[in-house]
Amino acid sequence: METREVLEKVRSGEISIQEAERYFKKQPYEEMGFAKLDVHREVRTGFPEVIYCSGKTDDYLVSIYQKMFEMHGEVFGTRASEHQYEIVKEALPQIDYDKVSHILKIEKADKVRIGSIAVCSAGTADIPVAEEAAQTAEYFGAHVERVYDVGVCGIHRLLSEMDVVQEANCVVAVAGMEGALASVIGGLVSNPVIAVPTSVGYGASMNGISALLTMINSCANGIATVNIDNGYGAGYLAAQINRLAVK
Numbered sequence: 001m002e003t004r005e006v007l008e009k010v011r012s013g014e015i016s017i018q019e020a021e022r023y024f025k026k027q028p029y030e031e032m033g034f035a036k037l038d039v040h041r042e043v044r045t046g047f048p049e050v051i052y053c054s055g056k057t058d059d060y061l062v063s064i065y066q067k068m069f070e071m072h073g074e075v076f077g078t079r080a081s082e083h084q085y086e087i088v089k090e091a092l093p094q095i096d097y098d099k100v101s102h103i104l105k106i107e108k109a110d111k112v113r114i115g116s117i118a119v120c121s122a123g124t125a126d127i128p129v130a131e132e133a134a135q136t137a138e139y140f141g142a143h144v145e146r147v148y149d150v151g152v153c154g155i156h157r158l159l160s161e162m163d164v165v166q167e168a169n170c171v172v173a174v175a176g177m178e179g180a181l182a183s184v185i186g187g188l189v190s191n192p193v194i195a196v197p198t199s200v201g202y203g204a205s206m207n208g209i210s211a212l213l214t215m216i217n218s219c220a221n222g223i224a225t226v227n228i229d230n231g232y233g234a235g236y237l238a239a240q241i242n243r244l245a246v247k
Contacts, residue, residue, distance in 0.1 A: 003043050030067060034060055039071055046243070047140050047236070051077035053104060058087050066091055069106055076139050078132060078232050080104035101131035101231070105139065113143040115242040118168035119235075120158070120185065122151035122175035125200045129231040130174040133196060136235025137172075142242045152180045165189060169245035170238045174231070176200025179211025186220025192241055194234045195225040 006023055009015045028040040042048040051064055065088050068075040078101075080088075085097035085104055097104050117137050121130040127148055134144045147165060150158035158165075158181075165171055166189050173182035174196040182195035195218070197211035204210065208228035215225040226233040 048072050053077045053080035053084050062091050074108045075106050077104040100128050101135055103135050115246040116168045117142050117170050117238045117242050118145045118165045119172045120147040122181040124149050126174045126198050129198045129229050132231025133172045133235035136232050137239045140239035142239045152184055170241040172234045172238050176211050177205050179214040182215050182223055183218040183220045186223045193223045195223050196234045197228050199229055
């Protein structure tokens with residue numbers, strides 16, 4: 001629970017002052033032996049902790065999902081495999097898995113999504129990273145418009161979607177190969193652009209390094225670049241920018 005939520009529950013009589021006091025006396029993390037869950041992260045930053053699933057053992061992952069869901073009523077994980085989905089589903093049958101983005105989550109049904117973020121992908125091969133960004137931003141309460149397969153080799157496709165892109169509080173541009181999409185969008189919009197290089201491309205693209213260097217060296221203004229394939233980082237940053245814009 002957030003601080004405001006605890007105080008509202010005290011005011012409404014849902015919980016007692018003593019129960020609220022016990023909540024605030026808790027240490028700012030949940031000790032699990034193998035992990036220390038940052039239970040106060042939402043209080044500090046506005047967004048709860050997210051689980052990076054890849055590399056975690058089955059037992060650890062299931063225990064973390066159960067504890068996070070118990071604490072927040074929802075839980076979000078990235079880079080999950082289908083095997084991890086199956087084992088978590090045994091403990092939490094309501095879990096949802098997206099095979100494209102590899103996101104494993106339980107999300108509150110009544111969540112309100114505010115503002116507008118445009119997530120653009122150069123090609124369909126970039127969509128897994130784009131979806132990681134889009135679903136991350138949505139989980140953190142942002143309204144997202146998806147504009148996919150609008151790479152510069154057919155720039156008319158992007159230009160036909162410019163009303164959506166230009167009206168967004170923030171744009172996420174996801175591209176591999178030479179990574180030119182971010183520069184093109186950066187020259188057409190007035191709000192921040194987050195460039196996401198992907199590892200999509202042939203040999204000389206060097207698993208995303210070519211796109212990364214292009215995006216870092218962009219001559220367009222207002223572009224910030226995250227790491228290769230880091231859709232989560234882009235979605236998180238976009239949600240922060242969108243939240244400020246709405247405020």
